[in-house]
Amino acid sequence: MTAPTIDSHDLHQMLDSATPPRVLDVRTPGEFETAHIAGAYNVPLDLLQEHRDEIIKHLDEDVVLVCRSGQRAAQAEETLRTAGLTNVHILDGGINAWETNGFAVNRGATRWDLERQVRLVAGSLVLTAVxxxxxxPKLKWLAAGIGGGLTFAAVSNTCAMGMALSKLPYNRGASCDAQTIVSQLVGPGPTDQKAK
Structure with missing residues (x-):
């Protein structure tokens, strides 16, 4: 089953409607802080997967999942649909497409996105091993292992290195835990104002 996607223009109109969807940004807190759609909730993919049953209890409106380009949002969508949530959409092209189409984002401290961090670590390990x-001479097998891991990541559309890097303090915020996220979903929600 193909996940229903929504483009940036449609999401922008929906956010201005009387019944806006709940926007869940599944990137790391560090990426979210760099730039996010105003009013979005930061629910990192690993926490969403780990606490999905608790989180979906608080998602009764339409949900739009956002990440950098769509890959992590697709994984989040599969997690939520498996749990029985049917009102889930993916922002086509992610936050990259949102910004490319000229829609405003709330900005904070700039941090490298997770994909760039994976390229740095994988590339550094391969270069060092070679x-x-x-x-x-046996170090060549480290380079082969990294190459195999990247191939598997592409085929399976998952990334173990990315998931490991997402847990580093650089990518985590002080409030990145399931209890805080659920309390935001139940309470008044994000504190940031709508970007114009």
Whole structure:
């Protein structure tokens, strides 16, 4: 089953309607802080997957999932649909498409997005292993392992390295726990104002 996507223009109109959808941004808190759609709730993918049953109890309106480009939102959508939630959509092209189409975002401290961090770590490990293999030939297997992991990540549309990096303090905020997220979903919601 293909997930229903929604484009940036339609989401913008829906957000201005009398019954706006609940926007869940499944990126890391660090990425969310850099730029996010006003009024969006930050529910990192790993926490959503781990606490999905608790979270879906508070999602009775339409839900639009947002990430950088759509990959993590697709994983979140599958998690929510598996749990029985049917009113879920994915922002086509993610926050990248939202900004490209000229829609405003709330900005904070700039941090590298998770995909860029994965490229840095994987590339550094491969380069180090290849150069190190001159002195210690068995290091070439580290480079092969990273290459195999990246291939598996592409085929399975998952990324173990990305999930591990998302747990680093750089990518986490002080309020990145399931209890805080659920209390936001139940309470008045995000404190930021609508970007114009």
């Amino acid at each position: 150069l190190g293999s001159i002195a210690a």
